[in-house]
Amino acid sequence: MFVERNVSLQPLNSFGIAARAAHMVRVRSEDEVRAVLADAGLTAAGLFVLGGGSNIVLTGDLRALVLKVEVPGRRVVDQTARHTIVEAGAGESWHDFVGWTLDQGLPGLENLALIPGTVGASPVQNIGAYGVELQDRFHELDAIDLATGELFTLNAAQCGFGYRDSVFKHAPAQPGDFGLAGRALILRVRLALPRAWRPVLGYLDLERRMQETGISAPDARQIHDWIVAIRRAKLPDPAVIGNAGSFFKNPTVTPEQCQDIIGRDPKLVHYPMPDGSVKLAAGWLIDACGWKGKRMGNAAVYDKQALVLVNQGGSQHPATGGEVMTLARAIQTSVYERFGIRLEPEPVVV
Ligand code: EPU
Numbered sequence: 091m092f093v094e095r096n097v098s099l100q101p102l103n104s105f106g107i108a109a110r111a112a113h114m115v116r117v118r119s120e121d122e123v124r125a126v127l128a129d130a131g132l133t134a135a136g137l138f139v140l141g142g143g144s145n146i147v148l149t150g151d152l153r154a155l156v157l158k159v160e161v162p163g164r165r166v167v168d169q170t171a172r173h174t175i176v177e178a179g180a181g182e183s184w185h186d187f188v189g190w191t192l193d194q195g196l197p198g199l200e201n202l203a204l205i206p207g208t209v210g211a212s213p214v215q216n217i218g219a220y221g222v223e224l225q226d227r228f229h230e231l232d233a234i235d236l237a238t239g240e241l242f243t244l245n246a247a248q249c250g251f252g253y254r255d256s257v258f259k260h261a262p263a264q265p266g267d268f269g270l271a272g273r274a275l276i277l278r279v280r281l282a283l284p285r286a287w288r289p290v291l292g293y294l295d296l297e298r299r300m301q302e303t304g305i306s307a308p309d310a311r312q313i314h315d316w317i318v319a320i321r322r323a324k325l326p327d328p329a330v331i332g333n334a335g336s337f338f339k340n341p342t343v344t345p346e347q348c349q350d351i352i353g354r355d356p357k358l359v360h361y362p363m364p365d366g367s368v369k370l371a372a373g374w375l376i377d378a379c380g381w382k383g384k385r386m387g388n389a390a391v392y393d394k395q396a397l398v399l400v401n402q403g404g405s406q407h408p409a410t411g412g413e414v415m416t417l418a419r420a421i422q423t424s425v426y427e428r429f430g431i432r433l434e435p436e437p438v439v440v
Contacts, residue, residue: 106332180210
């Protein structure tokens with residue numbers, strides 16, 4: 091086991107925030123995780139599991155031992171009557187894995203192309219885009235219990251998936267409670283890709299592409315390429331401008347609340363949900379409050395998508411986690427004052 095000391099986390103988080111870890115170990119297998127757990131001195135200050143670092147805001151240095159998950163591997167593991175089961179190690183790049191499934195002739199993940207981060211992080215926030223969420227394709231995952239070193243497997247129901255939410259985002263309040271935050275390290279994820287594939291094309295951005303190109307029955311590769319182009323046009327590339335994707339969740343309100351806001355702001359972007367509630371576009375709410383392009387210190391609101399906060403200081407003068415959170419709180423206050431809606435941050439604040 092190789093323990094790195096006083097490690098810069100700046101290249102390991104997509105915001106590019108400058109923070110340091112006292113110790114870090116890269117783990118490629120469950121045996122390597124167990125070797126770390128067996129070293130009481132190393133784990134005395136606690137553990138912090140790091141994947142691709144694309145959904146975190148670091149607000150300070152980490153005293154806890156950082157476990158950087160680098161478990162490799164991609165394979166087809168099974169075929170059932172309706173699905174092909176594919177597996178990837180938690181350390182694999184999500185986007186590369188999506189491309190690999192298409193190379194194998196296995197469609198189903200194309201709408202989730204170009205989402206930054208690793209396979210292991212994908213169930214944590216139940217990644218989603220353009221009408222598909224991870225939970226729609228999820229089969230099961232293997233994880234290791236950081237308290238006991240035991241390996242366990244969870245199916246979709248046990249992961250407690252919700253909108254950008256899962257059991258891995260909740261800390262147990264009491265022993266035995268639902269909640270595995272800080273408790274589980276995801277090693278491998280298995281997905282069930284439908285053998286009878288049907289494209290998911292309901293999003294306006296995709297409909298627009300179909301009209302522009304005249305392609306009415308795109309294949310999975312075509313959809314993948316459109317999604318990549320749509321995301322590149324709208325979202326900042328973390329390799330160029332640090333960010334963690336959407337910074338807030340899209341809030342849901344009652345139809346009455348929605349009508350009340352429309353009475354004052356007829357252009358409100360809203361989507362009726364199957365359960366009768368209404369989802370609002372947080373990006374629109376923030377934009378309507380005039381935040382697009384606004385800057386506080388080196389943190390700013392992206393000028394093409396108000397839902398994304400960015401690091402405008404580059405790698406030389408990066409935004410601090412404090413600046414990002416000060417900006418986030420100012421946005422929350424103004425959206426609350428104008429619309430009466432509390433926006434909830436989407437990334438994990440560390
Ligand atoms: N809008 C504005 N101004 C803005 C931004 C958005 O008016 O500055 C309006 C747009 O015109 C559009 C609506 O808001 O009508 C929705 O915007 P968009 O289509 O960009 O999607 P989103 O709701 O902002 C969500 C996900 C994204 C995902 C896209 C596509 C969340 C928190 N975000 O964004 O996921 O890629 O839909 O499915 O649910 C992420 O989670 O990090 C992420 C990028």
